[in-house]
Amino acid sequence: MLVSAMCASTFCAPVHASFQQAVEDPAPPSGFVRVTQTDDGNTVRLEVASRRYIREGQSGPDVQLTGAVHIGDPSFYKDIQALMDAQDVVLFESVKPSGLGDMAGEATDEQRGKITERRLRLLALAVERRRGATGQIPADLAAVEDGFDDRFSRIIAGARSDGWGRAIEMERSDTGFDLVSLGADGVPGGEGPNADLRFSGQKPLSAGEKGEGGPGIQKQLADALGLVFQPEAMNEGGPNWRNSDMSVDQVQERLEAAGAGGDQLFRMLSGESFGAKLAGFVLRLATGNERSRAMMKVMMVEMLGAADELLASGMGGMAGGEQLMNVIINDRNEVVMRDLHAVLRDEPDVKTVGILYGAGHLADLEERLRAIGYTPSDEVWFPAISVDLAASGLTAQEAESMRNMMRMAIERQRPKPARKE
Secondary structure, X not given: OHHHHHHHHOOOOOOOHHHHHOEOOOOOOOOOEEEEEOOOOOEEEEEEEEEEEEOOOOOOOEEEEEEEOOEEOHHHHHHHHHHHHOOOEEEEOOOEOOOOOOOOOOOOHHHHHHHHHHHHHHHHHHHHHHHHHHOOOOOOHHHHHHOOOHHHHHHHXXXXXXXXXXXXXXXXXXXXXXXXXXXXXXXXXXXXXHOOEEHHXXXXXXXXXXXXXXXXXXXXXXXXXXXXXXXXXXXXXXXOEEEOXXXXXXXXXXXXXXXXXXXXXXXXXXXXXXXXXXXXXXXXHOOOXXXXXXXXXXXXXXHHHHHHHHHHOXXXXXXXXXXXXXXXXXXXXXXXXXXXXXXXXXXXXXOEEEEEEEHHHHHHHHHHHHHOOOEEEEEEEEEEEEEEHHHHOOOHHHHHHHHHHHHHHHHOOOOOOOOOO
């Protein structure tokens, strides 16, 4: 059996019972997310692949390339946690807070000023989103930080220092707020690099930057549907886990160069745009009874099954086209491959490396692995979200109708082919 073969070669830690039901796909590798329905029609599943790659004839560890989704069944995260914990090294997706890996060597005052301006805007976005959620301007930046989940809190905490390592201050008034850095000399006033930097000196936030759903919509959806949120369900603090991503300052800089608005970082991290709009629609319809939740879960499964395809093709309201997708997908994947090359070069005793990233990243990562001599070996599909239709009183025909409705909504998001002259 596939599971037994994989246990012998890559991981043997005890796993949740649902892992034992993961199924082999004998077809050639093609995608990392799929939606399935049992033959009797009574169960609909979102399934995510984990694929093992080996380097035949060359030295180097096996690589376990595994897809992640932000919300799912608790059993899914138990399975993925066990799989990753059993690897010698895990390279995982999580944009790093400001100040980690973004100012290698000696940065000039001009560079530190640019970094400070981006952090001021990021903090202003966070303040406005907290005001949108609570109706009030937060008392201070610590209160802004406390209003988000752990991942966003770490990013906001890192952004609270300017490019010179000094605290950014928030000034409140009856009508608004401002954010201030005292520049290179840390003294009020000054000229050139010593001049104070204020958010009020930048262009105001647009309505789009202030956001619609805001960070947290996926957690709200998970709670409403009886699912769990990945950051709360998994422990990424193990000794073999290594954050393999860009820093928030690096992401902001490259998004800016791609012509993206300041809100794109929030969109990327929180799953906003097309996915969040559909998530908000599903959330509003989840009225609380079991049948309603099952209907909404079926719609959510169909949406998540297509989400990474939409992301990878630049759809779903993420303005900026190919340049933007290069930042979100390709640039961050380069960090993963850089870290993998470091393992290949410096850690000969490492026998297995797990890569845990959003499934939209994995097609590109697979190509990069093939380019350095890796070929796919074993494959296993984990059920990320399962909907028991019979237990909820929903018929297979009703479920198929809901899925068709979502497919139509997704199809409308696809870009129309360019007309030939």
